[in-house]
Amino acid sequence: MPERVEAIVAEMTLEEKAAMTTGAGMWHTAAVERLGVGRVKMTDGPNGARGLTSDTGASLTPSVCIPSGSALGATWDPEIVGLASGTVARQAKQKSANVLLAPTVNLHRHPLWGRNFEAFSEDPFLTGKLAVGYVRGVQENGVIATVKHFVCNEVEHERRTSSSEVDERTLRELYLLPFEFAVREGGAGAVMSSYNRLNGRHVADDRRLLDEILRGEWGFGGFVMSDWWALVSTLEAAEAGLDVEMPGPGKGFGPALAEAVREGLASESLLDQKVRRMLTTFDHFGLLRDGYEDVEVPVDAGEDRAVARRAATEAIVCLRNEGHTLPLDRGRLRSVALLGRGAEKLAIMGGGSAQVVPHYELRLADVLGARLAGGARLSVDRGDDIARAASLARDADAAVVVVGTDEKEESEGFDRTTMALPCKQAKLVEAVMAANQRTVVVVNTGAAVELPFARAVPALLQCWFGGQELANALADVLLGEAEPGGRLPFSIPERIEHTPAFGGFPGESSSVRYGEGQLVGYRWYEARHLPVLFPFGHGLSYSSFSIGPVRVSARELAPGGKLTVEVEVENTGPRPGSEVVQVYVAPPGGGQLQPGGRMRPLKALKGFAKVRLGPGESTVAGIELTERSFAYYDIADADWFGLQERLGDAGSTSHQALHRERAGWYLDAGTYEIQVGRSSADICERVQVEVTGSSQPLPLSTPPG
Ligand code: BGC
Numbered sequence: 001m002p003e004r005v006e007a008i009v010a011e012m013t014l015e016e017k018a019a020m021t022t023g024a025g026m027w028h029t030a031a032v033e034r035l036g037v038g039r040v041k042m043t044d045g046p047n048g049a050r051g052l053t054s055d056t057g058a059s060l061t062p063s064v065c066i067p068s069g070s071a072l073g074a075t076w077d078p079e080i081v082g083l084a085s086g087t088v089a090r091q092a093k094q095k096s097a098n099v100l101l102a103p104t105v106n107l108h109r110h111p112l113w114g115r116n117f118e119a120f121s122e123d124p125f126l127t128g129k130l131a132v133g134y135v136r137g138v139q140e141n142g143v144i145a146t147v148k149h150f151v152c153n154e155v156e157h158e159r160r161t162s163s164s165e166v167d168e169r170t171l172r173e174l175y176l177l178p179f180e181f182a183v184r185e186g187g188a189g190a191v192m193s194s195y196n197r198l199n200g201r202h203v204a205d206d207r208r209l210l211d212e213i214l215r216g217e218w219g220f221g222g223f224v225m226s227d228w229w230a231l232v233s234t235l236e237a238a239e240a241g242l243d244v245e246m247p248g249p250g251k252g253f254g255p256a257l258a259e260a261v262r263e264g265l266a267s268e269s270l271l272d273q274k275v276r277r278m279l280t281t282f283d284h285f286g287l288l289r290d291g292y293e294d295v296e297v298p299v300d301a302g303e304d305r306a307v308a309r310r311a312a313t314e315a316i317v318c319l320r321n322e323g324h325t326l327p328l329d330r331g332r333l334r335s336v337a338l339l340g341r342g343a344e345k346l347a348i349m350g351g352g353s354a355q356v357v358p359h360y361e362l363r364l365a366d367v368l369g370a371r372l373a374g375g376a377r378l379s380v381d382r383g384d385d386i387a388r389a390a391s392l393a394r395d396a397d398a399a400v401v402v403v404g405t406d407e408k409e410e411s412e413g414f415d416r417t418t419m420a421l422p423c424k425q426a427k428l429v430e431a432v433m434a435a436n437q438r439t440v441v442v443v444n445t446g447a448a449v450e451l452p453f454a455r456a457v458p459a460l461l462q463c464w465f466g467g468q469e470l471a472n473a474l475a476d477v478l479l480g481e482a483e484p485g486g487r488l489p490f491s492i493p494e495r496i497e498h499t500p501a502f503g504g505f506p507g508e509s510s511s512v513r514y515g516e517g518q519l520v521g522y523r524w525y526e527a528r529h530l531p532v533l534f535p536f537g538h539g540l541s542y543s544s545f546s547i548g549p550v551r552v553s554a555r556e557l558a559p560g561g562k563l564t565v566e567v568e569v570e571n572t573g574p575r576p577g578s579e580v581v582q583v584y585v586a587p588p589g590g591g592q593l594q595p596g597g598r599m600r601p602l603k604a605l606k607g608f609a610k611v612r613l614g615p616g617e618s619t620v621a622g623i624e625l626t627e628r629s630f631a632y633y634d635i636a637d638a639d640w641f642g643l644q645e646r647l648g649d650a651g652s653t654s655h656q657a658l659h660r661e662r663a664g665w666y667l668d669a670g671t672y673e674i675q676v677g678r679s680s681a682d683i684c685e686r687v688q689v690e691v692t693g694s695s696q697p698l699p700l701s702t703p704p705g
Contacts, residue, residue: 074315087304326480386427566620
């Protein structure tokens with residue numbers, strides 16, 4: 001710890017230390033001016049810098065609005081995500097804020113969670129790698145990233161009291177993994193504990209999570225804040241390892257904590273620890289300074305606009321494109337009908353704390369109208385009168401129907417009640433399709449919706465809540481000036497009844513039982529042989545690509561080892577484009593339900609690379625796999641050994657190898673299959689690798705994978 005910090009802590013009074021453990025109002029940490037500790041301002045997060053807010057939570061000054069979490073998830077590109085989060089960090093600084101309350105790395109466990117739009121994916125590895133990109137983009141710009149909400153915050157219904165009931169192995173392999181990546185590989189400076197309880201205990205009160213796992217196992221050196229008004233205790237949270245209660249004045253921390261010290265219930269050194277963690281992080285980011293002035297002077301910079309636009313196009317997923325309906329041939333179109341909600345107004349972000357006031361909003365009708373070739377007619381209609389919309393479609397060379405949800409339907413604070421498109425939008429699509437054979441449907445949502453027309457529509461794009469540049473990005477993709485670079489970050493189910501958490505969402509009697517365990521997303525659909533409408537990872541380029549052959553740098557992997565999967569990729573089509581090479585690892589013997597064996601998903605994503613190639617070009621994508629790519633978490637069952645002894649001859653010793661005394665990540669010996677493809681359901685190449693197992697857990701220092 002820096003001497004400077006030590007000197008400040010030594011000088012601080014008990015009251016000053018206690019004051020630092022809670023916010024100074026909604027968005028600031030407390031200052032100790034006499035010791036040169038200024039206030040530090042926080043801001044939401046994640047798709048823009050909200051800055052100070054009005055009583056209703058509205059942002060007071062504008063910000064650049066980048067695509068929302070699920071859109072960033074669809075880019076499958078940590079670098080693009082980092083560029084985008086970098087713009088948010090710069091906006092934060094323009095609002096005098098140096099702590100960004102982002103990224104959100106909870107998982108899309110169920111399609112109806114209200115905040116899916118804010119989170120990247122159903123897959124923990126994809127989420128983790130994108131979280132690393134996000135955190136780096138923020139922190140390289142001098143702003144502290146706050147990875148949230150720690151942990152298992154995947155429902156809005158009764159979110160402050162509900163308890164996520166999750167088994168330890170699922171917790172480790174799925175829900176903790178993105179946080180582990182963000183902290184260990186990304187170096188996140190702050191973590192926000194979630195509203196919900198985990199297995200009955202509020203996360204802010206959970207010493208095992210905060211102290212043992214986050215700090216002890218992962219070496220997190222930053223500070224932990226509570227979610228807003230989430231704290232329910234004083235001593236428990238103080239001892240568990242929470243550092244700051246937000247916002248202030250605090251109920252559990254602040255003066256209450258000073259009082260606890262005076263009464264001898266807590267030690268002052270506990271407060272020292274909290275203050276040290278905050279000041280050390282502030283010092284690292286150059287925030288221990290006098291003369292802090294809270295001004296908000298946002299800048300609408302061309303560079304930020306360009307990044308927001310690029311991220312939005314890289315996120316658009318082409319789900320279907322029969323007969324090369326897309327891109328639209330601008331030279332040959334004399335008339336286009338632009339229909340649906342999005343013809344009037346695109347949804348560019350979801351609702352709740354992520355909402356910002358963008359510098360400007362663009363109408364797709366204006367952008368598209370301006371870019372169609374001279375004289376082409378654009379008729380625009382919201383589609384409330386379906387017959388009228390169909391007749392406009394009939395009279396046009398092509399119809400574009402933009403359907404979806406908005407920030408009143410997908411928001412923090414409540415979950416969706418149906419996966420269906422609101423109002424009569426599905427009917428509108430059917431009527432337009434019947435009227436015009438060249439119909440393109442654009443789905444403008446943050447999460448999966450039912451798409452009853454998906455197998456009949458000529459072309460289908462998922463454009464997400466794509467941020468302030470969404471209209472430009474959509475026009476770029478519709479007219480072929482850019483590729484639809486996105487791939488689905490979640491599976492789109494055939495029906496809600498097929499989803500893994502159906503029946504276990506949003507929970508009852510204050511309990512949300514994660515009964516599907518590890519089988520979230522594609523892991524579930526594959527295990528259950530359930531068809532999906534579109535699989536995880538799916539998305540079409542305007543060009544075509546070949547994947548393979550695949551080489552691996554080693555056919556064997558022993559503890560401590562790693563290997564590189566080299567994948568040849570060629571653009572075999574006529575246009576520049578991008579392909580996302582996806583590497584899945586399948587455990588020995590198909591993984592599941594081996595007698596006496598361990599249940600493992602049929603496969604899990606463990607690497608990916610987005611490659612961009614001109615026509616005829618090829619490249620070799622190198623994707624590294626490490627021990628953790630093959631490992632699983634064993635919760636261990638030490639009692640088994642004692643029981644065996646007590647049972648004597650009646651006990652069976654033949655299962656000895658299946659039981660362990662120490663919990664941890666383990667490598668089981670066997671032949672694993674590396675599967676390389678363009679979606680979870682489209683595997684092009686398979687290579688076998690022999691893994692040497694170990695009876696010892698992997699060392700704690702083994703990086704996540
Ligand atoms: C949200 C957090 C957010 C905080 C501050 C809470 O309601 O859950 O994500 O950062 O408010 O606005």
